[in-house]
Amino acid sequence: MAEAVTPFGTTGTTGHLLASLEPLLREWLPRQRWFAGKGRPVTGFTPLATTELLPGKGRLGLYHLLLRVHQPSVPGAPPHPGDCYQLLIGAREVLPPRLAPALIGHVNEGPLAGRTVYEALYDPRPAEVLLEALRTRARVGGLRFERDARQEIRDGLMARLMTAEQSNSSVVYGDTFILKLFRRVVPGVNPDLEIPLVLARAGCARVPAPTAWLQADLDARSYTLAVLQPFVSGASDGWELALRELAKGEDFVAEARALGRATAEVHTALARALPTVTLGQAQLRLLVDGMTERLAAAVRAVPALRPYESGLRSAFTALARLAEAGRTWTAQRIHGDLHLGQCLRSPFGQWSLIDFEGEPARPLAERRMPQPALRDIAGMLRSFDYAALTASPPAPRWAHACRAAYCSGYAEVTGHDPRTDPVLLRAFETDKAIYEVVYEARHRPDWLPVPLSAVRRLSLPDQEARS
Ligand SMILES: Nc1ncnc2c1ncn2[C@@H]1O[C@H](COP(=O)(O)OP(=O)(O)O)[C@@H](O)[C@H]1O
Ligand SMILES: O=P(O)(O)O[C@H]1O[C@H](CO)[C@@H](O[C@H]2O[C@H](CO)[C@@H](O)[C@H](O)[C@H]2O)[C@H](O)[C@H]1O
Numbered sequence: 234m235a236e237a238v239t240p241f242g243t244t245g246t247t248g249h250l251l252a253s254l255e256p257l258l259r260e261w262l263p264r265q266r267w268f269a270g271k272g273r274p275v276t277g278f279t280p281l282a283t284t285e286l287l288p289g290k291g292r293l294g295l296y297h298l299l300l301r302v303h304q305p306s307v308p309g310a311p312p313h314p315g316d317c318y319q320l321l322i323g324a325r326e327v328l329p330p331r332l333a334p335a336l337i338g339h340v341n342e343g344p345l346a347g348r349t350v351y352e353a354l355y356d357p358r359p360a361e362v363l364l365e366a367l368r369t370r371a372r373v374g375g376l377r378f379e380r381d382a383r384q385e386i387r388d389g390l391m392a393r394l395m396t397a398e399q400s401n402s403s404v405v406y407g408d409t410f411i412l413k414l415f416r417r418v419v420p421g422v423n424p425d426l427e428i429p430l431v432l433a434r435a436g437c438a439r440v441p442a443p444t445a446w447l448q449a450d451l452d453a454r455s456y457t458l459a460v461l462q463p464f465v466s467g468a469s470d471g472w473e474l475a476l477r478e479l480a481k482g483e484d485f486v487a488e489a490r491a492l493g494r495a496t497a498e499v500h501t502a503l504a505r506a507l508p509t510v511t512l513g514q515a516q517l518r519l520l521v522d523g524m525t526e527r528l529a530a531a532v533r534a535v536p537a538l539r540p541y542e543s544g545l546r547s548a549f550t551a552l553a554r555l556a557e558a559g560r561t562w563t564a565q566r567i568h569g570d571l572h573l574g575q576c577l578r579s580p581f582g583q584w585s586l587i588d589f590e591g592e593p594a595r596p597l598a599e600r601r602m603p604q605p606a607l608r609d610i611a612g613m614l615r616s617f618d619y620a621a622l623t624a625s626p627p628a629p630r631w632a633h634a635c636r637a638a639y640c641s642g643y644a645e646v647t648g649h650d651p652r653t654d655p656v657l658l659r660a661f662e663t664d665k666a667i668y669e670v671v672y673e674a675r676h677r678p679d680w681l682p683v684p685l686s687a688v689r690r691l692s693l694p695d696q697e698a699r700s
Contacts, residue, residue: 250289250296251280253343254322254350261337262302262318267400267416269316269593270304271675277303281317282451284374286362289344294324295359297376299418299449299456309533316417319458321363323353332356354414360392360404363412367445367461376458380445386410386461400593408466410444414459415590418449421597423457428503428566428589437502439495440586441465467580471573472620479624479631489617489635492576493642495584496613500567500606501647509565510603516564517556524549524664531667535674537685538667544692548663551656562657564603571609572616592668610651611661613639615669615687622683663691 259275262268279301287295298320306312328336328349335355340348353359365371366378368386380386390406397403404412415423426446433442447459469477471492478485512520528545532538538545568575569591577585591600614636621632637652644650651658669684 249343250283250345251278251298251300253340253345254337257338257340257350258300258320265416266398266676267402268318269417270302273304273307275302275304279303279315282375282449284376286321286366286373287359289324289348292325293356293358294345294348295353295362296320296322296324297373298322299451299458309530317419317456318416319414319418321353321359321414323351323356323359324348325351354394354402354404357392360394360406360412361390363404363447363459364390364392364406364410364461367412367447375450377448377450378445379448381443384442384444386445400590405464407464409464410461411464412459412461414447415457417593418456418458419597420451420454420456421601422455423460423590423597424566424569424601425588425590426457426460427601428568429460429462431506431566432499432502435502435506437499439499439502439584440589465577465579465585468577468585471576471578471584472616474578475573475617475620475635476624479620479628484631485617485620485635486638488578489638490642490645491582491584492613493639493644494646495576495586496568496571496609496639497643497646499586500565500609503567504563504565504606507566508603509563512562512564512605514556514559517560517562518553521549521553521556521660524552524660527664528667531671535670535681537681538670538688541688541692544694545663545667545688547694548659548691552660555656562605562607564605566601567604567606567609568612569600569604569609571612573613573620574616605657605661607651607654607657608661610640610643611658611665614658615662615665615684618687619669619683622686623680659691662687666691 255278258278262275263271281299281301284297286297287293299317300320301315301317303315322337324345326348328351332351332355335351337350337352340346340350364386365388366373367380368388370380371378387409390409392404392406395403395405401416402414406412413425426443429440429443432440441462443460443462445461446457449456449458474488475485525546528542532542568586568589570588575586575588577587579585617632617635617639621628640651666684666687670681670688673680673684
């Protein structure tokens with residue numbers, strides 16, 4: 234039987250909570266897929282906010298934590314105050330066996346002494362508390378649960394945590410909604426809320442419209458903590474579909490073309506709804522400098538890049554030369570981390586784009602800056618390459634055909650074929666492949682050969698050899 238809903242509230246116990254959880258969290262946190270500071274020990278925590286959502290003395294306690302996590306700085310990088318993470322901690326006297334994978338540990342002292350604490354999102358009941366709070370637009374401590382007044386949330390929807398490998402955590406309610414909780418949070422509006430809201434208001438149906446969201450107001454700064462949006466039931470993502478077709482020896486050209494069109498529709502809507510700017514020599518210099526610095530940092534982090542360093546840099550110097558010659562580009566708000574896994578196809582064949590957070594490792598201000606739309610296109614082109622290289626046997630021709638079809642689809646909507654801009658496209662593809670090398674070295678070392686193979690290709694000086 235479901236536990237009774239207790240009104241949301243905060244109590245005096247929260248102040249002591251962290252001290253008793255600290256030893257458990259030190260061990261548990263670095264093991265989480267979404268923990269960005271892997272490879273460096275956790276040396277301590279500072280609580281930014283601790284909010285009791287269900288009382289700790291009840292059968293089920295539920296705490297919302299925003300924690301600054303202290304770690305030694307990355308070698309060579311400036312000192313860092315530590316990332317802030319969002320946690321939902323459940324507390325029970327006995328953890329039922331079905332929640333064993335969620336275990337954080339047993340608490341020996343403090344307000345939860347004798348209780349077992351666990352990752353609460355695994356547990357439908359606490360997840361349903363979040364939905365109820367969004368439905369009723371609850372205010373708890375510094376937490377603000379907001380809802381689009383035009384969208385209703387039915388009560389009684391069953392919650393289940395998504396088990397996919399993710400940078401954040403998502404809970405699906407019935408087959409109706411999906412709630413994404415951001416794990417590493419920074420002050421300011423998250424583009425994963427901002428952009429879908431703008432697109433919804435602009436009438437662009439290529440992105441699920443946010444239904445509700447959770448904000449925290451701390452020290453006069455606002456944080457986006459979670460976004461609820463309609464769940465595209467029965468959808469497959471582009472990555473699964475592409476691998477499925479590859480395994481069957483089928484091409485993916487029609488879908489790649491449709492994806493090109495979907496990307497173009499989103500770009501067109503964003504360029505209309507939000508300001509665009511012209512990137513002249515000074516801005517392009519900053520862009521090139523950023524790419525060059527990321528390359529240098531990547532070579533320090535992954536020495537396997539060193540043999541390709543000067544060839545890769547030539548992609549950036551070619552862009553700098555065009556800028557010096559007076560070439561300009563338009564910049565606009567974009568997706569920022571577009572790849573096949575961010576594209577969902579409904580059972581009716583309609584493509585949507587999701588996850589507008591941008592590359593989570595980049596500073597928020599940078600992720601919210603207008604950028605050439607080609608950056609997204611480069612991300613998708615890399616993704617076709619990824620799919621083809623992870624297939625067995627690798628299928629470079631398949632990737633080539635998809636890349637061409639994607640660009641053609643994009644050109645059908647915008648009138649601009651990305652291939653007519655090869656220098657900027659190569660610079661963005663190179664920047665992305667370097668990002669991927671670092672990403673894979675950190676998160677999935679077995680996958681490192683995939684972006685390294687692109688690095689080899691992109692470092693070649695002449696275009697013929699690269700294609
Ligand atoms: N609106 C949606 N409908 C159906 N599935 C979704 C929806 N949004 C996200 N998903 C699923 O959740 C997964 C993770 O979502 P995503 O926003 O990419 O999170 P993360 O930033 O943690 O990677 C996606 O790969 C997709 O399978
Ligand atoms: O899922 P996120 O939005 O957090 O993105 C991160 O993880 C992605 C992998 O899950 C990573 O994408 C890379 O691998 C994909 C295949 O798994 C491939 O389709 C992409 O092209 C490739 O970049 C993404 O870079 C990273 O930010």
